[in-house]
Amino acid sequence: MKKQFVTLAVATLLVGTAFAQANDTLAKVKAAGSITMGVRDSSGALSYTLGDGKYVGYHVEICQRIIANVEKAVGKKLEVKYTPVTSQNRIPLVENGTVDIECGSTTNNEARQKQVAFAFTTYVEEVRIAVRANSGITSIAQLNGKNVATTTGTTSVQLLRKNERATGVDFKEVFGKDHADSFLLLESGRADAFVMDGQILAGNIANSKAPADFKQVGEVLNVEPIAIMFRKDDPAFKKLADDTIAGMAKSGELAKLYDKWFVQAIPPKNIKLSMPASDANKDAWKNLNDKPVEAYAKK
Amino acid sequence: MTLDWQVFLQDDGGGRTYLEWMFEAWGWTLSVAGSAWVVAMASGCLMGILRTLPQDTRLNVWLARLANAWVELFRNIPVLVQIFLWYFVLPKVFPAMQQVPGFVLVVLGLGFFTSSRVAEMLRAGIQAMPRGQRYAAMAMGFTTWQTYRYVLLPIAFRTIWPPLTSESMNLLKNSSVAFAVSIAELTMYAMQVQEETSRGIEVYLAVTALYTVSAFAVNRVMALVERRMQIPGLVVAGNVGGGH
Numbered sequence: 001m002k003k004q005f006v007t008l009a010v011a012t013l014l015v016g017t018a019f020a021q022a023n024d025t026l027a028k029v030k031a032a033g034s035i036t037m038g039v040r041d042s043s044g045a046l047s048y049t050l051g052d053g054k055y056v057g058y059h060v061e062i063c064q065r066i067i068a069n070v071e072k073a074v075g076k077k078l079e080v081k082y083t084p085v086t087s088q089n090r091i092p093l094v095e096n097g098t099v100d101i102e103c104g105s106t107t108n109n110e111a112r113q114k115q116v117a118f119a120f121t122t123y124v125e126e127v128r129i130a131v132r133a134n135s136g137i138t139s140i141a142q143l144n145g146k147n148v149a150t151t152t153g154t155t156s157v158q159l160l161r162k163n164e165r166a167t168g169v170d171f172k173e174v175f176g177k178d179h180a181d182s183f184l185l186l187e188s189g190r191a192d193a194f195v196m197d198g199q200i201l202a203g204n205i206a207n208s209k210a211p212a213d214f215k216q217v218g219e220v221l222n223v224e225p226i227a228i229m230f231r232k233d234d235p236a237f238k239k240l241a242d243d244t245i246a247g248m249a250k251s252g253e254l255a256k257l258y259d260k261w262f263v264q265a266i267p268p269k270n271i272k273l274s275m276p277a278s279d280a281n282k283d284a285w286k287n288l289n290d291k292p293v294e295a296y297a298k299k
Numbered sequence: 300m301t302l303d304w305q306v307f308l309q310d311d312g313g314g315r316t317y318l319e320w321m322f323e324a325w326g327w328t329l330s331v332a333g334s335a336w337v338v339a340m341a342s343g344c345l346m347g348i349l350r351t352l353p354q355d356t357r358l359n360v361w362l363a364r365l366a367n368a369w370v371e372l373f374r375n376i377p378v379l380v381q382i383f384l385w386y387f388v389l390p391k392v393f394p395a396m397q398q399v400p401g402f403v404l405v406v407l408g409l410g411f412f413t414s415s416r417v418a419e420m421l422r423a424g425i426q427a428m429p430r431g432q433r434y435a436a437m438a439m440g441f442t443t444w445q446t447y448r449y450v451l452l453p454i455a456f457r458t459i460w461p462p463l464t465s466e467s468m469n470l471l472k473n474s475s476v477a478f479a480v481s482i483a484e485l486t487m488y489a490m491q492v493q494e495e496t497s498r499g500i501e502v503y504l505a506v507t508a509l510y511t512v513s514a515f516a517v518n519r520v521m522a523l524v525e526r527r528m529q530i531p532g533l534v535v536a537g538n539v540g541g542g543h
Contacts, residue, residue, distance in 0.1 A: 161313040
């Protein structure tokens with residue numbers, strides 16, 4: 001009885017220290033014997049589910065490499081737990097320690113950098129316009145007076161609003177509750193255009209009933225660095241993640257992974273997004289950095 | 300985790316603060332819920348009455364069947380699915396509906412969904428009364444319309460007022476499904492703004508407070524009406540006086 005009590009007290013103490021060192025992710029995962037990866041259900045080819053609790057994608061695969069290096073650093077095999085996150089809960093879950101490393105489609109911006117930290121940018125997103133191929137729309141200026149769809153809870157909404165004020169092009173915004181819904185707005189004619197991240201548009205078009213009926217047109221509205229996210233003020237973990245990415249960039253593995261997810265056929269339907277790496281992407285791999293989106297706008 | 304309420308004073312990029320936007324969104328929530336309440340009460344009461352009509356003429360039999368079908372149709376389909384049917388499916392079938400604004404569709408969708416529940420309450424309220432009341436009215440020579448207007452409905456409404464209060468509050472909270480068809484109401488505001496500002500906790504707390512205040516206001520108004528309608532000595536409305 002007494003022995004059990006002592007064990008309990010020691011265990012409580014250990015848990016206590018684990019909490020005290022909340023921002024030392026390496027110590028935390030070593031103590032727990034497991035690491036939790038935050039993943040998305042449908043963030044294009046960056047992170048998505050195949051069903052059955054299986055998650056795959058470009059960022060998921062990069063995270064798996066980082067976790068392999070974490071295992072080397074802590075000197076033991078870790079159990080990898082996958083936790084699906086949403087745009088609403090991903091930052092609180094990383095902050096409170098539920099998720100150790102988020103591998104989805106999070107834009108690195110200044111507001112978020114106050115709460116969390118990002119690894120080197122691994123993917124540069126271009127926000128673009130998708131229209132029905134027969135609509136004759138080729139640029140944002142032609143959207144005057146038209147209905148423009150975008151998805152609630154994305155930065156594209158804010159972007160549209162700013163763009164509207166800057167250019168005086170006056171369009172009506174309609175909001176889908178998720179990307180599939182926004183695409184339905186475009187497909188059903190309720191909207192004339194769908195403004196969203198290029199790879200999400202490509203994925204929705206490739207998955208639609210008649211992919212030839214839709215196309216991406218016009219200028220790139222915005223460029224956003226998308227990166228893997230983890231807790232702030234944890235230099236050891238950030239260095240490990242950054243070093244892993246730097247190693248992959250140097251060996252050309254990053255470009256190969258990109259090709260695997262964004263150019264070649266991907267599961268589950270074996271469709272091709274056919275989106276060769278943009279110059280912005282190649283530039284990010286060459287000059288590795290964790291600059292927020294605001295730094296891109298200044299260029 | 301520290302809360303940062305300054306976030307509501309920031310500009311949203313379009314020339315208004317997040318606070319202003321939140322009150323606009325609140326306005327949408329109240330408009331959707333208010334309009335849907337009117338639709339729900341009007342069609343719900345009509346259907347509830349039709350279901351209790353005396354089955355003595357062929358017309359009444361068919362009216363009761365229609366009302367039964369109405370209630371079963373609207374209460375057996377989840378409300379979110381109904382909203383989608385109104386917004387995406389019906390306009391495909393009837394292209395003219397393409398031009399109808401989303402606001403009208405969501406008011407109809409939410410209103411008819413709630414109407415099925417109001418109809419059932421009213422039916423229960425009428426059927427809970429002793430059958431003698433109806434017979435007494437008939438014996439006095441009242442027409443069916445007069446029987447309902449002067450004998451059955453005044454008591455039935457007093458009986459069902461407390462559940463009707465809950466239903467009205469539910470309707471206000473159910474109005475959050477309007478976000479699914481791009482009405483810029485509070486739930487959509489919360490989802491969008493927490494993304495733009497990365498201050499989800501503050502945004503959701505504020506929106507929760509607004510929902511609570513609105514629902515409680517509905518509760519108080521309904522309770523006031525309940526007190527005012529009280530008939531001294533009538534057991535059903537009793538001397539409870541509250542709406543909780």
